[in-house]
Structures are given as C-alpha cells and as structure tokens.
Amino acid sequence: MSLTIKTVGRGRRVVAGSLIALTALTLTACQSGTDASSRPSSADAAAQSQPNTAQQSHPAKPSGNSAGTANAGQANASAMAASDRCTTTDMSLRLGRTDIGAGNIRVPLIFTNKGKKACSLRGFPGVSLTQRDGSAIGKPAGREGGAGGSVRLQPGRSAHAVLHTVNDGVSDTPCWKNSQNVSVYPPGSKESMTTSSGGLRVCGGIFTVTTVKAGSLG
Template identity: 30%
Template sequence: MADTSQPLRRAALLASGVALLGLLTACGSESASSSGTPEPGKAARSTGAEPGGGSTTPGDTGPAVGAAPSDTAGSASASARTDGRCHTFELRASVGRVDPGAGQRNFPVVLTNTSERTCTVYGYPGAAFVDASGKQLGPDPERAPGSPRTVTLTPGKSAWSGLSFSSPQISGARTATPATLLVTPPDEREPLKVKWTAGEVPVGGNASSVSVTVLSPGTGP
C-alpha cells in the first residue's frame, strides 16, 4: 500500500504558506494607507488665516462661492483717498485793510489756498493776538452769530472772516500792541502766523471783546 502522508504534508505546508503571504500583504497595505502622506487633493487645504483676513473651515480649499469679499482692499483705498478739508500747510493767511465804522475796527482775515488741489473750509477760524515772545494777549475772540457754510477753494482762491473789536480810544479798554496774529484754519491745530501792523488791540477791561465771523468766499466785504 502506497504512503500518502508525504503529499498531504506538502499540501498542508503550501496552504499555510499562501495564507501567511496573504496576511503579510494585507498588513503592508494597511501600513501604507495610515502613513503621514496626505491623500491627493488635500495637500492645499488649510485651517489657517487666508490672505486678506479671511479663514477657511477645516477641509475647505478657499472661500465659499458667493461669500462676501474681504474689505481689506477697500479700507486701503479709502485710506489712500485724501479728505476735502483744507489743511494748514495748504493755506496762507493775511489781514486786509481796516474798515472803521461806528466806533468799530473791522479787518478781513483771509485764508488763501496755496496748494495744487481743491479743498474746503467750513465755519470759524481760530484767532489769537500774541506778543514777540509768543504769549497770548487777551482772551480768545468770540464767535459772532452766523450760519456756517462750506466754502470751496480751488487753487489760488480765498475765504475771509471778519475780525472786529471796539476802538480802544472810544471804549477805554486796556490795550496792548501784538507782534503777531495767529490764525488757525477750521478743524486744524497748527496756526498760521501773520505779522500784525494795525496797532493796539483791546486785551482787558470793559468792551475789550474781539469777535470773528464765519468764513465766506472772497477776500473781504
């Protein structure tokens, strides 16, 4: 009788080897799919901030269709635009000739646009008399009643405000002779300096108030 145990043993060993090989192959595939290499299409996805201040949600590759655009560019262009107001460095101040009347001394204080652009002034200028050392003489002028309006100044054009006070010879107010009149354009901080050559001004006592009017187009009444 033939011995059949040897072929059966070989078949069993072969089957075991095939099973083991299959197991090793499966383990190798599992290892590759769980590695740190990203899947195609996911490398560009980010959860960080986008340029322009936006951010994406995990798994997004960019802003959703129809999303509102970032306002960063709009803010930049808004800040690049210049405002329409005339600034101190764009203006020259001067004082016109005295216009006496009814015991008053009236002077046109003129602001002229020296820039190359059109700008505007609105309201009252600031004014102050100072001595040669820069010390202010008397209180700030009062604002005469009026209706402010926007005055548009093309290059070279002017606006004026009336500076008025009672004649000290008539009012008997205490006086001083200023060296300079400081004129501050509306909404500005830096004044313009104008040499004062019109003599004494009231700085204290009765009837010593000085007033200014709203700015109007032109160089005087």
C-alpha cells in the same frame, strides 16, 4: 305530510332568527367603529392643547447689517470730509484792509489756497493776538454771527473771516497792549498759522471773529 311541514317551518324560523341576530351584531360593530374613529384619542387631545413651542422659542432677530452699514457710511463720510479740508500746508494767511467806522474796527483775515487741488473750509477759525515772542495778549477771539456754510476753494482762490473790535474811548474798559502777530487755527485744524497783526489793538473788551466766507475783501 303533517310532519314534513312542521320540520320545514321550524327550519325557516331558525334561519330567520340567525339572520336577525347577525344583522344586529353588524350594526352594533359599525356604530362602535364610527364612535371610536370620530372621538380623538387622549394623546391627540394632549398634542392639540400644547402651544407651538417650536415657533415661540425662536423669535426672529433683527439683522445687524443695517447698523453696521450706517456706521461704516458715517466713518467714510468723516474720512472724506477730513481729507477734503484745507490744511495749514495748503494755505497762506494775511490780514486785509482795515475798515474803521462808527467806532468799530473790522479786519479781514484772509486764507488763500496755495495748493494744487481744491479744498474746503467751514466754520470759525481760532484767533489769538500775540507779542513777538509768541506770548498771548488778552483772550482768544469770541464767535460772532452764525455758523455759515462750506466754502470751496479752488487753487489760488481765497476765503475770509472778519476780526472785530472797537476804537479806544468807546468803552471804559481799558485797551489791551498793541500786538505784533495774530495766531490762527483754520476751521477744523489742530495746527496754527501766524501772520503780522499790523499792531492791532483790542479795546472795550470786544474781540470777535466771524465764520469763514468766500472772497478776500481786499
């Protein structure tokens, strides 16, 4: 009986020791796996440290459509303004009644729409006095007053600008020769119109023209 008991006790001690060793190995393996999975690899660390070059190397570019649309709109507006402007073929030209007062001489320069559709005038006409042969007398008229607004002329309607000079003797500056004609470039036009000046003479070195306004003034 004594031999059997010793053998059984030794077997239990062997089995118990084996279980303890196996448990220790299992815990060690689990700890090693946990540590390995929780630490990033060197390749992952390198990838995380690199900037996102795919986004940085392709910055957004502004679209050119807005600039192109603006330029096209301006070009269309300019074309429409040019087509709406009164031309020399649309109008007749004459001088109105001379107004003399306080040493000043003012003469309306009258444009009348003789066309079949409405047109517009805006700004200062270019005006020169000429002799019968077309040679210029003195200098072209300077501008007097503000630029003013656009004048819409329906067929048969008129607009005017005012020529201004002074009487002889108001200034020591000598008068120009008497003129026979007045040559006029309507605002925005590259073609001139001519009408009789009625012998208008510039004195005192003063010769100006206002911007175009609605109406004929006689």
